[in-house]
Amino acid sequence: MTGPGMHGATQRAEHRAWTWHTSPEPLGLKLARVPVPVPAAGQVLVRNAAIGLNPVDWKVLGGALVNWQAGHVPGVDGAGEVVALGEGVSAERLGQRVAYHTSLHRDGSFAEHTLVDARALLCLPHALDFETAASFPCPALTAWLAIDKVPVKPGQPLLVSGAGGAVGQYVIQLAAARGFAVTAMANARHRDRLLALGAKDCVDGPLPDGEAWTGGRRYFAVLDTVSGDHATRMAAALRANGHLVCIQDRVPQWPCEPFGLTLSMHEVALGALHVHGDDGAWLQLRRAGERMLSEVSEGRMQPQGRVVHKFDELAQLLDTLRNRNFSGKPVIRVS
Structure with a gap:
């Protein structure tokens, strides 16, 4: 033809x-x-x-x-x-x-x-x-776009929520290769695999519907693969000047008061490149x-x-x- x-x-x-x-x-x-x-x-x-x-x-x-x-x-x-x-x-x-x-x-x-x-x-x-x-x-190109939003600061703690899926598979490895101390949030059945990929620690998750993060402000960055609502609730895990990267959906409202924690917000959409x-x-x-x-x-x-x-x-x-x-x-x- x-x-x-x-x-x-x-x-x-x-x-x-x-x-x-x-x-x-x-x-x-x-x-x-x-x-x-x-x-x-x-x-x-x-x-x-x-x-x-x-x-x-x-x-x-x-x-x-x-x-x-x-x-x-x-x-x-x-x-x-x-x-x-x-x-x-x-x-x-x-x-x-x-x-x-x-x-x-x-x-x-x-x-x-x-x-x-x-x-x-x-x-x-x-x-x-x-x-x-x-x-x-x-999954892999989305993961790269997500990690590229975060300034590289080796040793800083970074959490990936919903880490058990295909995007999480690559985000864990890319973040570990950049020197971040990676925590994976996923079902416990993924623990051994995620540790083998480079995570330093694993926590159970994602958060149940409507439940808030109660683990304190521990992380320089959170990369969320679950939902906009879940990412909003995970903002409570971020330190001042931290980074919230929303891979699935987007955060509908800024999750903190102005001139307070001064969080940076990021959205990821691989398909947007085809248009823009x-x-x-x-x-x-x-x-x-x-x-x-x-x-x-x-x-x-x-x-x-x-x-x-x-x-x-x-x-x-x-x-x-x-x-x-x-x-x-x-x-x-x-x-």
Whole structure:
């Protein structure tokens, strides 16, 4: 399949894709055959080998955060091979093994092929398999954006709440590598794993609904992966001039009086870069992501364990993720 300004080819004019038809339920997705998309200027076509599933993939199905039309292909994370190029993309891209995070506002990764902006591609180390690579972009890049908000002060105490999930897996390691004394807040079943990743201490959590933090103002920074409400309550754990980083949702109101504790507030949203990020911001993120992928490939950074299913089982696995009926990172093997 070729077109104006397009180089390379796919072997078929149609492909399989999971499509959305206004249902908020993952099981409402339908597997269909649709035309293989053609890359525009600055884009590439990736033939997916694996697809990473994330909580955002089921959260957006209700339509509140997006303006989709029936037939839209959801999904943000994938990995595979570049098989076609749009105008202005270097010919060196053709055939590259890549991972990517793509925008919620156009067709995504739940298909055999996906259009991706060339500036968002993460080149893979030769030794890294596609399933591990597909599990990486959303949680790992979000974790990097979160830790990058906090000034590096080795030895300072830092707490990660909701540390047992995929984002926490990377935040713990990135914070420990920067020299922070990391405390992980998570269910006790994650304790041994989080200590092995670099946490110095673990506390039970997250906080029950409506319950306040009672452990005193102990931390230079709190990185919260739970919710805006939970982050608000965790602000009580911060010292003066501390940093509160909200990874899931945002804090609706400043949690302290003006000119008192003088806390710094931060929000994190990887998807915002697709709308507002310039080439410089993407270059910085891409370089960080490729460094982390190299560390994963070399065993110096540990990804979350993967739960791998077939392409035909994508909707069922996404529904299982929504109901949190397993531990690990869900990945779909496309071929």
